[in-house]
Amino acid sequence: MPEATVAVSMLRALLAYLGTQDLDTDALARASGLNREVLAHPERTVDASHYERLMQAGIVALHNPLLGLEFGMAAQPDRWGTLGFLLRHCATLGEVLSYQARFAHLVNAVGEGRFVEHEHHVALEWHSAGSQMPALVEEAFGAWVRFARWASGREESPTLVEFSHRAQGDPALYEAFFDCPVVFCAPACRLCFDPALLDVALRTPDAQLAAHLSDRVEARARAAGDRDVHIRLKAWLMQTIGNTTPELGRAAQALGLGERVLQQRLQTGGTTFRRCVDEARHELALRHLRDSRLSIGDVSHRLGYSEQSVFQRAFRRWQGQTPLAWRRQH
Known part of the structure; x- marks a missing residue:
């Protein structure tokens, strides 16, 4: 549903x-x-x-x-x-x-x-x-x-x-x-x-008008379905990242879809699985950095990065500054 x-x-x-x-x-x-x-x-x-x-x-x-x-x-x-x-x-x-x-x-x-x-x-x-x-x-x-x-x-x-x-x-x-x-x-x-x-x-x-309106409603339904998949994927990623590797196959299985179907739904919505993972990590990074009890290394580990330096580079790409500098400002 x-x-x-x-x-x-x-x-x-x-x-x-x-x-x-x-x-x-x-x-x-x-x-x-x-x-x-x-x-x-x-x-x-x-x-x-x-x-x-x-x-x-x-x-x-x-x-x-x-x-x-x-x-x-x-x-x-x-x-x-x-x-x-x-x-x-x-x-x-x-x-x-x-x-x-x-x-x-x-x-x-x-x-x-x-x-x-x-x-x-x-x-x-x-x-x-x-x-x-x-x-x-x-x-x-x-x-x-x-x-x-x-x-x-x-x-x-x-x-x-x-x-x-x-x-x-x-x-x-x-x-x-x-x-x-x-x-x-x-x-x-x-x-x-x-x-x-x-x-x-x-x-x-009015069969002609009904057919026209049906096409419009069908297009809305497809768009709504793509948004629903994106929302469900994001929720799964937010729970999964840091606990296990967020792989396409695992995500598709969790959402009850085939890998190709999931890729197509995301593509129709203008995104990719890799981009969704990146966006989820970005959001989680900002959330964890607001918790002063966590070190930068702790945050990196919770995001599933094997090395802190990889997290540092990703964060610079997201925010244009280091995680520590962002934390001091916020």
């Missing part, structure tokens, strides 16, 4: 919704660690903790534990940026689910909706990326149902909804919206429906 991130378009939509509830959205944004510069780029993604904090702040300010469900019930396609425009121009709900399964992580990776076909029904199953916050899965389920109804122009409903958490409010409110039985404290979170709904036509199909 990708790292837990959320598109800025989702944060902007949630802030706008909270604004309709007469809340101070500027104060809520600041409390969630957001600023105008971040919010100015709707297609970018940020750490999911901002979204969780914003949702929790809204729940507290409104004294409303059903905020997630209600926010989902008010979903519009522009909430999901380019992906939302792609979904609205699909031909059927089945096509929507196919794209959603492939690209939803670009918009909201706090959890993953997996499309599963059973003998007598199909289901969207929610798998959390870490947070167990009920409002997040309720928002996702509410948004999926709301979009299906909006895009098809039909008041279609699931056959069963299951949540692994307890009801956050009156269970009758859940059943009134989903228009089907809703079970709480279930083994998993699932939204079940009749397979016939996969063939339901949408109101605004």
Whole structure:
């Protein structure tokens, strides 16, 4: 599962919704660690903790534990940026689910909706990326149902909804919206429906535009995948350097990739394995040099250099001065 991130378009939509509830959205944004510069780029993604904090702040300010469900019930396609425009121009709900399964992580990776076909029904199953916050899965389920109804122009409903958490409010409110039985404290979170709904036509199909938007979203997905590999490789290097030799084969195995695939992903992202090792050593060097308990020799050893002189030359290349001179300045 990708790292837990959320598109800025989702944060902007949630802030706008909270604004309709007469809340101070500027104060809520600041409390969630957001600023105008971040919010100015709707297609970018940020750490999911901002979204969780914003949702929790809204729940507290409104004294409303059903905020997630209600926010989902008010979903519009522009909430999901380019992906939302792609979904609205699909031909059927089945096509929507196919794209959603492939690209939803670009918009909201706090959890993953997996499309599963059973003998007598199909289901969207929610798998959390870490947070167990009920409002997040309720928002996702509410948004999926709301979009299906909006895009098809039909008041279609699931056959069963299951949540692994307890009801956050009156269970009758859940059943009134989903228009089907809703079970709480279930083994998993699932939204079940009749397979016939996969063939339901949408109101605004446009095959040519959908193909164009699909190419754009696919390009974003590839770029996001390359960034994810780079982030995971850096984390592995930061843990490995000094303990064992950071070799390409070991790194690829740790990341669950082939060596050639890892090299290609890094190349696409404009870097190489050797450069990543060098950057990680540079960052670790600065971190260790701030610890006055470590000698220059200790730092050199922790970075995996066989000789201190090799570390000295590398540091001069990085910072334009010796490690000792840098330490005295910092």
